[in-house]
Structures are given as C-alpha cells and as structure tokens.
Ligand code: ADP
C-alpha cells in the first residue's frame with residue numbers, strides 16, 4: 001500500500017484533475033490511498049461563508065452559490081453529458097449544506113466552521129473520483145469521516161489513534177485505489193465533522209500511511225520538491241534531494257509551509273519515506289525525506305514569516321521579570337490563541353514574537369498592560385535560518401534593523417523590522 005496526496009494548488013481546475021488521472025495511470029497496479037484537498041482556495045471561500053452565516057449577513061447564500069458555481073463549471077469542463085451522475089452528487093452536497101444552514105441551532109464558531117468548511121473536500125473528491133472512474137481507473141470514493149476519528153476540538157481535531165487505526169483497518173480493504181478527503185475527520189462520540197487544522201491534508205496522508213504501514217507517502221506539489229527557501233520569496237533556491245526526518249521536522253516546525261508540521265512524526269515513527277514531488281513533472285524525483293544525512297546537498301535553508309508581532313514586556317515597577325510574571329504571560333498568550341514563535345528573556349524584559357492568526361492582538365495588549373509596560377512592533381518579519389553560512393546571514397539581514405536575534409544549535413532566528 002502507498003499513499004498519495006494532491007493539494008488544492010494541484011486540483012485547482014479541470015486541467016489539474018486531468019493531471020491527477022495521468023499520474024494515477026503511471027502507478028503500477030498496487031493498492032493506493034489517494035488523499036485530495038479542496039480545490040484551489042475553496043477553504044478560504046468557505047471560511048467567508050462561515051463568517052457571513054454567523055454574522056447573519058444576507059450575502060451568505062450568494063457566497064455559497066459562487067463556490068458551487070465554480071465547482072459546477074469545472075465539472076462541465078470534465079463531463080460532457082448534463083445527465084452525468086456527478087451533477088446529481090454536487091446538487092446533493094449543495095442540499096446538505098443548505099439544510100445545515102437552515103436547521104443548525106449551534107452558535108459555537110469552531111463547530112459551525114467544521115460543518116461548513118468540510119464541504120470543500122467533499123466537493124473536490126466527488127468530482128475527482130467521478131472523473132477517475134470515467135477514465136478507467138479502478139477507484140472507490142471513501143468518506144474519510146468514517147476513517148479518521150478525533151476528539152471534539154473543532155478546527156484542530158486531535159486524532160484518536162486507536163479508534164482511527166481500527167476504523168481504517170475496517171474501511172480500507174479495496175484492492176485498487178481508494179480516494180478520500182484530506183483535512184477532515186469526525187468526532188468519536190456523535191460523528192460530527194471535524195477538521196485537523198488549516199493545510200492539514202498532508203497530515204491526513206501521514207495518518208493513513210501510519211495506520212496501514214504504507215510503503216511510502218508521496219505529496220504532489222506545485223514546486224519541484226522541498227527547496228532551500230520558499231520560491232515565492234527567494235530566487236536562487238536549491239532543490240533538497242534528501243532530508244532526514246529530524247531536519248524536515250525542524251524546517252516544517254519553523255514554518256516551511258511545503259509540508260504540514262504534523263505530517264512527519266507519524267512517518268518517522270515507522271520509518272515510512274515521504275516523497276515531495278512536482279505535480280507538473282511526474283518523471284522528476286523531487287525530495288525524499290527519510291533516514292540518512294540531514295541534508296543533501298548541504299546548504300543553508302531560510303524560512304520567512306511575515307506579518308508577525310513582537311511584544312516586549314517589562315515590569316511596571318523596578319522589578320525583574322520573574323516566574324510569576326512569565327507564567328501570566330503564557331496563560332494570556334494561550335487564552336488569546338497567540339501562536340508563540342520565539343521567546344527571549346532578560347533581567348528586565350521579556351520578548352515574545354507571535355503569530356496573530358486570530359486577530360486578537362488588541363485584547364491581549366489590553367490584558368498585558370494591566371500588569372506590564374508593553375511595547376508592540378505590530379508588523380515584523382521572522383527569519384529562521386538553518387545551517388546558515390555567515391554570507392547567507394549577511395545577505396538575509398542587509399539593510400534591515402534586527403530587533404531580536406537568537407541562536408541555538410543549527411538554528412538562527414532573526415526578528416526584522418517591517419515586512420517586504
Ligand atoms: P498544497 O495545496 O499542494 O498543499 P501548498 O501551497 O500548501 O500546496 O504548499 C506548496 C507551497 O509551499 C509552494 O507553492 C511554495 O510556495 C511553498 N513553500 C514554502 N516553503 C517552501 C520550500 N522550502 N520549498 C518549496 N516550497 C515551499
């Protein structure tokens with residue numbers, strides 16, 4: 001058994017769906033689980049639906065129609081006959097979403113979010129599965145919510161591994177290709193839909209691979225593989241042919257968004273190799289993550305995160321920053337859902353660089369000001385360099401104010417003033 005994953009960037013249009021079939025036709029006849037994400041930016045569009053629904057915006061229906069319209073037009077490009085079963089399947093999904101919107105009484109944002117956003121992957125896999133079957137592939141569509149079981153932490157479902165292992169063993173027994181949704185799961189008690197966190201489809205592939213003792217996982221991406229830096233921000237990047245699990249975990253943890261950070265540990269546990277390969281060039285070998293040297297070729301890697309916030313705190317009196325102060329800071333960072341990227345402590349100040357993912361900075365600052373002097377740098381860039389030469393460090397910081405610098409082992413982190 002092998003596991004493949006196709007992301008939203010790959011299945012963003014009819015051409016992408018056709019390329020999925022081309023790639024699947026290249027595999028030998030061994031059993032395969034194929035994980036597919038929502039098409040293009042559908043998840044963002046569904047987030048807009050959630051927001052408009054909960055804020056009782058009359059445009060909510062229009063947003064839904066736009067999303068379904070986009071999927072219908074892709075389906076029309078792929079299927080000639082208006083009577084094709086795929087159109088009925090899409091209509092049923094639309095009905096399911098409309099029913100939820102009409103009947104739902106729950107107001108908890110995260111719960112509503114997961115019930116609505118899950119339609120992205122249900123739609124994409126419905127279209128891709130029908131097209132694969134029409135193209136002659138021996139393929140079965142599987143609802144992933146019968147396979148991946150989580151707790152009720154909506155938006156960040158925590159996998160119940162024993163229940164998932166059991167469910168996967170019971171459902172994945174098809175000899176050919178099983179095609180299923182990334183990112184989704186269902187809550188063990190009531191079977192409500194859950195999601196595994198944004199960009200979580202890579203993780204879905206790893207969950208299947210772990211539970212099935214797969215031979216390998218391949219994630220097909222819109223890049224040649226894992227590069228020494230994100231090509232959207234840097235030119236002259238180098239393809240990393242091989243990365244060790246621990247190096248890949250570090251890169252993903254610090255924000256190399258080409259691999260979701262939760263993907264690697266289940267694979268490392270069973271030494272299942274992960275291949276990151278170019279969707280548009282299936283003959284190319286891409287990157288292999290597995291046992292072996294840290295990096296091949298041995299080059300410096302850069303991870304850049306823009307729009308971060310640096311908060312510098314000092315005591316209101318002439319006190320030092322002690323454990324009780326820092327304890328409170330962490331409590332509030334947690335309760336305001338701030339993802340901590342970097343911390344640095346000195347005798348009289350405590351600095352923390354955070355990702356203000358849920359826009360709760362003003363509330364946090366108000367809370368902190370009751371206890372500390374607070375200095376906020378609202379738009380900073382966090383650069384993480386791995387195995388960097390002095391030349392790379394110099395070129396990365398040239399002309400920029402370095403607000404904070406922290407080095408440990410092979411990792412250097414720099415907080416730079418402003419964004420590019
Ligand atoms: P998918 O939708 O297939 O999951 P993603 O957009 O999540 O794809 O991931 C691919 C993107 O990751 C690339 O388009 C690239 O901009 C970005 N990326 C970030 N860091 C790297 C890196 N080190 N190497 C390659 N791509 C990277």
Ligand code: ASP
Pocket residue numbers: 007008037038043044120182183197198199200201202
């Ligand atoms: N569709 C989900 C997202 O956009 C999951 C994924 O693409 O990995 O976050």
Ligand code: MG
Pocket residue numbers: 007008199
């Ligand atoms: Mg992704």
